[in-house]
Amino acid sequence: MRYTKRKVKGRRSKKPNILAMLAKYKDGEISxxxxxxxxxxxxxxxxxxxxxEAKSEWEYVDWIDQNTLDNMSYFSEKPPVEFYSTCQLCGQENLRYNLIIQNKINGNKLHVGTTCVIRFGVGAKDMASGKSAVQRIVDETYTLSEIRALSAGMKVLYPWARDVKQMHGHIKRYFELKMINEPTKEQIAQIMFGKESLNDVFLLNRAFDIYYEPGKLDMSRFF
Structure with missing residues (x-):
């Protein structure tokens, strides 16, 4: 089967509410x-x-929508991700979102639609847990995109107080989703600034302060 694909640009996206999209499907109603x-x-x-048996080899790793590129590849320095308008699993056309699943053994990937991935049951015991897992992935990736959008403003000597407050909230939310209670400064810096920050003392300390002690930062408050 020939799949339609196109490059997507790095613009910010409105977060899709997968649970709302799938609310019409009750457990057991989808074959x-x-x-x-x-x-x-x-x-x-x-x-x-x-x-x-093959289903257990796959897990959710990312998502993109038809207009934007809001995915984890920004932080892992991978090539740009392509959007497929046709589900690579069932062949459904005119997709609005791609949920990307990856084989844990051989690394192969599939771009699939939201309904199909729930019905497929990859990485989930049942439909309800599958819905929650997909929404968590979307929340996590969307939060990363918000952090990315604010990261440049955190590198200046006196960042805007409003931006620091927003960044603090997004980072807290991200690590809550990852179930990490006390992230290290290296973990925080990599999420905020990318891998290059691991060798930058200023960025490491800035990341730590924004997460743990934002009130101690010298900030610009008039804008």
């Missing part, structure tokens, strides 16, 4: 019996050739 095209597309890129 979990896969069509032949779903089985073929999954097994073609999996190690196991048993569909139920």
């Amino acid at each position: 979990t019996k896969p069509r032949k095209i779903v089985v073929d597309n999954l097994l073609r890129l999996s190690v196991s050739q048993n569909f139920d």
